[in-house]
Amino acid sequence: MSEEIVVIEGDGIGREVVPAAVEVLDAIADDSDAVGPFEYVEADAGDAVLAETGEALPRATYDLAANADATLFGAAGETAADVILPLRDAVDSFVNVRPARAYPGVDALRPETDVVFLRENTEGVYAGHEDRLSADLSTLTRVVTDSASQQLAEFACEFVEAGRGPDHRDGFTVAHKANVMRETDGRFRETVLEVADERGVAADEELMDAFATKLPLDPSQYGVVVCPNLAGDVLSDLAAGLVGGLGLLPSANVGTDNGLFEPVHGTAPDIAGEGIANPTAAILSAAMLLEHLGYTAAGGRVRTAVESVLADGPRTGDLGGSATTAEMTDAIIARL
């Protein structure tokens, strides 16, 4: 029986890098009896479909993602929030896994960076209860629960126990702002540290502002970093700046038995349509998808091939090369 992967290219370079990632999935499935076969179901989301249909995320796309084994998503333009936030909900994702690694061969401000952010994916300010209380004043209700914090912390412990964190650091760091958000981030902090303690996983903590100072000064201090939703958004994007930009960063929105995999980058309107976008982040997202489906070895093969090409293979313009998306993808497939 084949596994169903929903493929949502979205807008801009999503239409170029997602097909590249699908080619890589195909190559792996063709090459290995243990992987696949995959059935791809294409679905629409983003600015273009909004213009056509009036909906950035058609109900059909939401339902497909909700019922798939996994979804591969590219990027959406102006409608990004209208697409990605409901899609995370569709796959019941409680954690956004965001590895940020510098790769040999890629110019990075901090080549020693190797951090994995585990970002809470359902609440915080993203729970999004906003009100316009008067002509002058608006409010947003930020939500933190024990249950979501606990689920995240258990995932973090399993992640660490399974050796999925970077080698240079034991356990994990909780980043928060509990000195100001005492009740909400206090709850988050306490719950996460308690779970770690119960499970015997080493955990330390850092205020998110101090973390933002210290990460650029010495990224080697950190390995796995557990954060509330918005903190995870900002701090993982900061890490992207240290490893050479968003073009390399994959992410996994993990649910109990579903998942949505997406590059961290956007639609890059300045180069969209030219066939020169860097497919690395999308291909590494496909590697995370393979691992999520249980194909750990295949995921590792993709990652190794990507690393090999980044080290000395053809590369796209953002990495200082002149390869097209297709050339770089072919090189990765050739080294699988």
Added chain:
Amino acid sequence: MSEEIVVIEGDGIGREVVPAAVEVLDAIADDSDAVGPFEYVEADAGDAVLAETGEALPRATYDLAANADATLFGAAGETAADVILPLRDAVDSFVNVRPARAYPGVDALRPETDVVFLRENTEGVYAGHEDRLSADLSTLTRVVTDSASQQLAEFACEFVEAGRGPDHRDGFTVAHKANVMRETDGRFRETVLEVADERGVAADEELMDAFATKLPLDPSQYGVVVCPNLAGDVLSDLAAGLVGGLGLLPSANVGTDNGLFEPVHGTAPDIAGEGIANPTAAILSAAMLLEHLGYTAAGGRVRTAVESVLADGPRTGDLGGSATTAEMTDAIIARL
């Protein structure tokens, strides 16, 4: 008539760097008929006074700060939030001015960094209405008003018009997360951009997560950055990591006719009491205090002397030197 400056050393290295900054103020006042005289009123706040009296911020200290011409504050330990947040309120501060500059002679990850953050200082998540709604769930009500956003934006426009921003960039950038916090950050964004438009000040915008990626990649893109409260906290601390750490960063909490001046760094318990703390941030905070009192030339003299010592004078251990706090302070005074 002398001007009253309330001096709150606080804890840890606050007790070393604040006296150093006061020495510099004294030297300037002694040397120039146009400056001072100053009357210093010492007041307590922080962990030590909490242990003694049960209050981290005694009412008397709050009142002194509220009625002074300006207050110079050092740092507080565990009680930082209990001290600094009410003190900002005491001086009616609506904006926290945080310059982050790399200095010739100081090892910096991004030597081209020259950014001034104008952080909203009264609301956002710091307005701090938190509730424990159930055993599982807590909320925080984030507050954004037109009035506070407008006051900040007007300050930003005056700041830019007065040429107080870095030379390499016109106007200012608003950093926000209005794609998720549509009503609250939407209000903030719109109000700030509207004021800029009315006053003919160039303003662009950046999502705060994108800003966190781009600042390390190329800080020269940014000059003055206007942010909501927590965004300003985190993004300015990120900039600190690019210029070599918190040891150099001053800040001014500016109110309508009062002000609180403080280094961005904390109490540094690991080196407190040894007389080796870097006084730069506190002395630059004193320079901001001078400017706030209208002594623009004197503030500039202090800044120039600090830069000169950072370039080739004696420096403390955090900057790779072996000077004591006193030696570095003396060198700065000698070059005034």
